[in-house]
Amino acid sequence: MISLSDSSVATTSFAFDRATQTTYLGETPNGITCFKGTASLDWAIGEVPNVSYVVALMTDSVLQHFSQRYQKHTVALNCFFFRKTLAAPFIIEIEPLKMSSKGYCVVKVSLKQSKDPRSSTVPSSIDQYDPTIYVEKVHGIFTMGNMDNEQGVTHFHDAPKAPTKDTMVPYKYVFMGEFLTSKLDMSTAPRQPDGSLATPKSAEILPGKPEVSHSMQFSDGRPIDFKSMPYWCDMFITPPALLGPNILGGPVWCPTMQLEVQFKRVPSGKEILGHYKAPHIINGRFDLDGEVFDSEGNLLALTRHQCLVVPWSRNSKTTPKARI
Template identity: 45%
Template sequence: MTTQTTNSRVLSEPSSQFDDAIKTSFLGIRDGKCVYSGMFEKNWRVGDVPHGGYVASCVLNAFRQYFEKRPQTDPVSLNIFFLSKNIIAEFIIEVWSVKDSKKGYALAYAALRQKKIPSQIPIISIDDYNPSDYSEQRIHAITTFGDYATENGLTLLTEPTVPPSRSAFTLKDFSIGNAGLGPLIVWQPDLSYFSTEITPGKPIANHSIAFADGRKPDVWSLPYFADMFYPPPALLGRDTLGGDMWFPTMQMEVQFKSVPVGRDMVCAFKSRHIINGRFDVDGELWDEEGTLVATTRHQCLIVPWSRNSSIPARL
């Protein structure tokens, strides 16, 4: 493995806004763990916090590099646990093996860590990495990688859900929670589930979504799209929720089903069970051709918006 630095990668590779933002650079090996550094970009935020799906794709990008020299180069599943609020600043991701395999599936862990007072410049050398400085573990992740080309056996879709019809979608600015990422995506939700001034909505978030700069969806962006929604309970409206709320994710899982093709995604998310402020989100993601490419399940909380930011949710 070679040491990539942030600068060399920026200068040598054409890139998209998303690829720039999820960039994680391999620094070297420390205590048996592969160490990557990166930087949460302020544009990919909701309120004061980096967007959870964006964080998940940063982690998957470290896993991608970890596995690219191994027999398993394709993501099969990703489980992310959010331990504490990420800060829009530099971070370190440590990746190490859970299970190696010559032909079968392999599993690896990741821990995303930040300093108590992180800087705005990622470190570029393993010599600058002092693990005790990065005392705040923000994320625990575990992934399974495989080789799609060697997977074989029965294929049978039973009761497959059909992607929601695009005719229900309306182009809208993604402006919830003082989000910085509105201009980065083309978002077309089904507004019929949204609350109005007189009626509550339903916790069903269907939409099409694409990167604004034309970058095509691929497996590496699926964790982002798997969390990139108007939180379904938010659609109930402020009156039902009792004010402006934040919907932090405790944990999320992505199961990778197919490689997306085309320019955009059609997604359906639903929160069927909201119990004492804790809720689930079940989601399905289809590519432009209507092929199911991923499923996702989250567990999240409804908490006052002030837990995210001192700046009001609605400016």
């Protein structure tokens, strides 16, 4: 097992890599490989580290785990969020479910944190790791393969198209905006009766459409890759937020219960184009579908989320800043 963290990531100039660094801890007697790290509050929505950032932490460990194997590419992942991940130390456990020399491999990946939220330490060696004092926050299933050597039928039917940048304008995100350069299509945003964009102080706000299109890249020039792809599959204005207060009843938080990503090709370049929509909200629960493309319009990944719509107070005790 070779860890890439200490040699390459620790000295990187890219903020995302510094924030998603995990370090190999060791292997337990029952064959579970463990990594450790610390989740950053800088990559949070309110007071909770963003779920896509949390999945990137898990992906960092998985990519290291498979770095010397034939299956070096993430083909799919499906994560279930049991509890809020805290901006605190964590352990990643990787358990093999189906291994192969040249075929696809499947592993179970768990992100765990101490049951004591005041704890700020993690073991320095695998011998010091006591699983009984940790609680699972995220449960994931990762499929790994080798896209460079995949062969077979290719056919497109009614395939999604990348959104155009012609209708996008520069946009600064309230959370994590300092790490990103982004543009947003404002055509689906809430409006005032005269057709102008609504503001938090607007006397009357007409609902927008729960659909988002944008372009995004890291402001420090970091290339897109497999580790950052889960982040691009969730880093956007939650489409239901565009429905406005008349429908939502006030500021809301949309916690993710489940996040799935299907990877379609090896990512390249520095910019992504994304399109995301929420066709249904039923009893405070909604599904969300998205597509992520590179700057040339090639489909990189599909994503599906299962989320809730809850009052913002469930996320933070502070009043939320305007998102639109």
